[in-house]
Amino acid sequence: MVSSKSKKMIWLIWLIIFPAGLLLTYHFFPPQIAGQEVNLFAFFILMFFVSAMPMVINNTPIFLLQWVSMAVFLTFGLFVEMVMVQLGVIILLLKLKVQKDQLFRLPLNSLMFFAVSLASGIAYFAMGGKTGADVIANPEYFWIATSYPVIHFTLNQLLLSIIQYTVYGRKSSFFEKDLVWESVTSLITFPIGLVLYILYLEVGLLALLFVGVPFVSLSIILHLYYSSVKINDYLQKATEIGHQMAERLQVNDVMELFIFKLSEMLPVDHAFILDVMDREQLHLIYRVEKGRKKPLDLPPLRKNEGISGLVWSTRKSALFHSKKEWKSITKEFLPDAAESIICVPIVRSNEVVGVLLLSSNKKQAFEKSQLMIVDILCSHFAIAIENAKHHEETKAISERCALTRLYNYRYIENKLNDEFSRMQMGERELLSLIILDIDHFKQVNDTYGHQSGNEILCELADRLTHLMNKAGIAARYGGEEFVVLMPDTSKGDALDWAELIRQNIANRPFLLKQHIDESGKNLAVHITASIGVASAPEDADDPLALIRHADRALYVGAKRAGRNRVAEYVK
Numbered sequence: 001m002v003s004s005k006s007k008k009m010i011w012l013i014w015l016i017i018f019p020a021g022l023l024l025t026y027h028f029f030p031p032q033i034a035g036q037e038v039n040l041f042a043f044f045i046l047m048f049f050v051s052a053m054p055m056v057i058n059n060t061p062i063f064l065l066q067w068v069s070m071a072v073f074l075t076f077g078l079f080v081e082m083v084m085v086q087l088g089v090i091i092l093l094l095k096l097k098v099q100k101d102q103l104f105r106l107p108l109n110s111l112m113f114f115a116v117s118l119a120s121g122i123a124y125f126a127m128g129g130k131t132g133a134d135v136i137a138n139p140e141y142f143w144i145a146t147s148y149p150v151i152h153f154t155l156n157q158l159l160l161s162i163i164q165y166t167v168y169g170r171k172s173s174f175f176e177k178d179l180v181w182e183s184v185t186s187l188i189t190f191p192i193g194l195v196l197y198i199l200y201l202e203v204g205l206l207a208l209l210f211v212g213v214p215f216v217s218l219s220i221i222l223h224l225y226y227s228s229v230k231i232n233d234y235l236q237k238a239t240e241i242g243h244q245m246a247e248r249l250q251v252n253d254v255m256e257l258f259i260f261k262l263s264e265m266l267p268v269d270h271a272f273i274l275d276v277m278d279r280e281q282l283h284l285i286y287r288v289e290k291g292r293k294k295p296l297d298l299p300p301l302r303k304n305e306g307i308s309g310l311v312w313s314t315r316k317s318a319l320f321h322s323k324k325e326w327k328s329i330t331k332e333f334l335p336d337a338a339e340s341i342i343c344v345p346i347v348r349s350n351e352v353v354g355v356l357l358l359s360s361n362k363k364q365a366f367e368k369s370q371l372m373i374v375d376i377l378c379s380h381f382a383i384a385i386e387n388a389k390h391h392e393e394t395k396a397i398s399e400r401c402a403l404t405r406l407y408n409y410r411y412i413e414n415k416l417n418d419e420f421s422r423m424q425m426g427e428r429e430l431l432s433l434i435i436l437d438i439d440h441f442k443q444v445n446d447t448y449g450h451q452s453g454n455e456i457l458c459e460l461a462d463r464l465t466h467l468m469n470k471a472g473i474a475a476r477y478g479g480e481e482f483v484v485l486m487p488d489t490s491k492g493d494a495l496d497w498a499e500l501i502r503q504n505i506a507n508r509p510f511l512l513k514q515h516i517d518e519s520g521k522n523l524a525v526h527i528t529a530s531i532g533v534a535s536a537p538e539d540a541d542d543p544l545a546l547i548r549h550a551d552r553a554l555y556v557g558a559k560r561a562g563r564n565r566v567a568e569y570v571k
Contacts, residue, residue, distance in 0.1 A: 002167060007104040010167070014107030018114060022082065025118065029078040032131055040080065042205055043072050046212045047084055051091035053219040065092070066156075067193030068212075069117070070149055074197045077131045078121035085113050097364045108167065112159050120152040136198060145197075149190035189215075227369070234373040237265060242380030251388045255286045258381050262358065262374070263291065266342075267365045270335055272357040273346075274301070274308055282308055282355060289335065298333040306331035308355045311343045315352055318343040319371045321364045340365035344374050348382040356381075403454060404461035407475035412483055415473065416543035419487055423536065432494035432535040434472070434484040435550045436501065439528045439563040441480040448525065451514040456527065459510050467504055471497065483550075491535035491568060498531045498566040505529045506564055530558035534569040 033040050047068050065088045073081035089109050098105055127144045135142040164170045192211060199207035241261045248254045259271045273286035281300040287293065303313040307330055311318050320326040320341040334341075338359040346354035356378055360366065399411040407415075422428040438444075438460070445453040457480065464474040464482060472486040484501070486494055509524035532554030540546035549569040557567025 002104065006167065010104045010108050010111075014111055018107070018110060021114060021118065022079075025082055026079050029121065029125075031079045032077050033080060036076070039205060040076060042208055043068070043075075044084060044087070046208055046216070047072070047088050048091060049212075049216045050219070051088040052095055053216060053223055064189050065089075066149065066152060067189040067196070067215075070152070070190060070193035071196040071200065073117075073121065073124075073131075073148070074145060074194075075132065075200060078117065078125075081121070082114060082117045085117055086110055089113055097362075108163065112156075112163060115159060116152060116155045119155050120148060123151050124148045132201075134201060135194075145194060149193065153187065153190070231369050231373075234265070234369065235376070237261075238373050238376050238380070241377060242384075245380055245384035246387065248384065249388055249391045251385060251392060254381070254384045254388050258377070258384075259286065259288050262377065263288075265373070266358065266370055267360045267362060268358045269361045270338060270359045272308075272333070274355045274357070276312065276353055276355075282312060284333070285354075301331065307341065307343045308357055311345050312352055312355050315345050315347070317345065317371055317375055319366060319368065321366075334359060337361045339363045342366050342371055342374055344371070344378050346378045346382050348386060353382060401461075401476040404458050404476050406461045406465070406482070407473065409475070409477055412473070412475040412477065412485060413543070415485060416546065419485070420536070420543050428487060430488050430490055430535065430537075431546070432486040432489045432491055432533065433546050433550045434486065434494060434498045434501070434531060434533050435477065435547075435554050436482050436484075436498075436505075436529045436531040437554055437559070438480040439530055439559075441527075444525065444527065448512055448515040448523070452512045452523075452525075455512055455514060456510050456525070460505065460529075463504055463508075464501065467501060468497070483547075489535075491533060491538060494533050494535060495566060495568055498533050502529060502531055502564065502566055528564035530554055530563045531566045532558055532569065533566065539569045539571070 047065065050065060050068050065085060069081050069085050069088070072084050090106070093106055093109070124144065124147075127147065129141065129144040129148070133141040133145070135145050192215060196207055196211040199210055203210075241258075244261070245254050245257055248257055255273060259268075259273070262268055262271065269290060271286075271288045272284060274282040275285045277283045277300070281302055283300045284296045284298045287296055287298070301309045301312075303309050307318060307320075307326055309331070310329065318326075318341070321339075323339050326341055339362055340360040342356075342358045344356045345352045346356055356374070358366075358374070399407055401408045416433075419428060419431050423431060438456070441453065441456075444456060457476070460482065461474070461476065464484065468474050468484055472484040472489070474482065474484050477483045484497070486497065489497075506526070506528045509526050512523040512525055515523050532550045532552065534540060534546055534550035534553055536546050539549045553567045553569040557570070558565050561567065
């Protein structure tokens with residue numbers, strides 16, 4: 001990371017050196033372009049295409065300006081070559097979509113190319129080289145011209161290494177993969193520059209057609225090939241992500257994986273998943289900024305409201321390269337730093353069920369090909385979410401009591417086995433179990449009716465849920481019996497909780513609405529409960545023993561002792 005002070009220093013050095021250096025170069029090495037303005041413009045067009053269409057090798061874009069600059073130098077002189085290269089640098093940086101915080105790269109690269117051009121040119125002239133020399137008729141000039149690209153390449157790599165170390169704090173080696181590729185391609189293309197110069201002396205502008213057009217065409221073909229390879233790679237990743245999401249059985253797990261994988265593939269700084277509620281509003285259900293979850297405290301949107309509402313309404317994906325493009329239509333929750341945006345409808349069974357919005361703090365961070373991949377991934381995501389919802393609903397039905405919505409006997413039995421396994425592995429030290437049974441519950445049913453009995457069971461379940469919160473897991477064990485499983489809780493603490501439960505039941509009347517009394521008024525009924533407590537490993541070595549001993553404490557220690565009391569298991 002380059003500091004702000006270093007960036008300012010780079011700009012200051014550029015302002016001091018570059019303008020003065022360019023003027024001095026013009027003075028000592030004046031351009032030789034009289035009557036060749038058209039030819040010069042043709043070379044600039046060639047330079048433009050070479051800068052704008054890099055050759056992509058090993059997934060690395062390589063901008064080969066040197067072979068064109070060499071032909072320009074040998075033809076028009078040092079000053080023209082300098083100006084042409086500087087224009088090429090600007091085109092190059094525009095192609096790379098350099099952001100505002102990286103603008104210091106413009107003066108940095110400008111200075112580097114200026115220094116390389118100046119030093120190489122001076123070395124060429126010092127060896128006796130001349131501009132416009134016929135290197136075929138005069139072999140001595142041929143070898144001087146041949147040495148020019150070697151000096152140019154060596155100085156370029158040397159300065160590049162110095163910049164990497166002084167500005168970025170990185171040591172570069174001549175054996176790094178990217179540097180090796182650039183070195184090989186540069187050494188291959190420098191002879192093309194020499195051939196272009198020789199042909200230009202013989203046939204004029206036709207040389208640009210003979211040499212430049214094939215080279216530019218090859219660059220375009222390689223660029224298109226690289227794009228197709230990149231899209232194919234995206235498609236493979238999308239398929240893998242789709243399979244991974246299909247394996248997740250929890251809705252939240254699916255959303256986390258989806259956003260995590262998208263953030264790996266794309267430069268995502270902020271991600272939002274919105275769900276269509278009652279076909280009227282978009283509600284935020286998942287929000288991540290800079291890899292961290294954020295509260296879902298943002299207002300809902302309606303159709304045609306903001307980017308998400310517009311995508312929901314039109315069912316069409318949206319891609320924005322900068323804030324200027326979307327600022328006038330957004331009504332959303334986008335951070336101030338957001339620039340590029342991808343917004344895609346999540347469609348299931350030909351109906352929009354949600355919207356995905358991704359944003360980046362960089363301009364032009366996303367491409368059309370990436371929009372297509374996100375669209376495909378949203379289809380996988382919609383299927384995975386629906387499957388996860390069905391699994392959660394099915395699991396809830398199998399693990400929950402249909403009446404009270406508490407966990408049922410099957411769940412608590414599996415949970416007990418799991419907790420004892422954790423105790424055996426040393427992950428859990430204590431485990432307590434509370435069992436309670438409503439006293440004289442049959443009389444309640446006989447007196448007020450079974451509907452009233454169900455009301456009492458439901459209200460008791462609510463009281464247990466709110467009272468225990470995260471301290472324990474409440475479940476309906478069967479009939480009028482309830483259990484509370486309390487991991488990492490000693491018997492003493494469990495007895496205190498059990499007493500709190502007993503008081504909560506005995507001291508607060510239960511309100512009956514569906515009783516058999518025809519008066520139509522709500523009835524307040526007082527009930528009590530007997531409670532038994534046992535703990536492991538103190539009282540039991542296995543799940544069944546813990547249940548049996550807590551049940552024994554309930555009936556022997558509480559029921560037989562008069563009910564409405566708490567009893568602990570005693571060996």
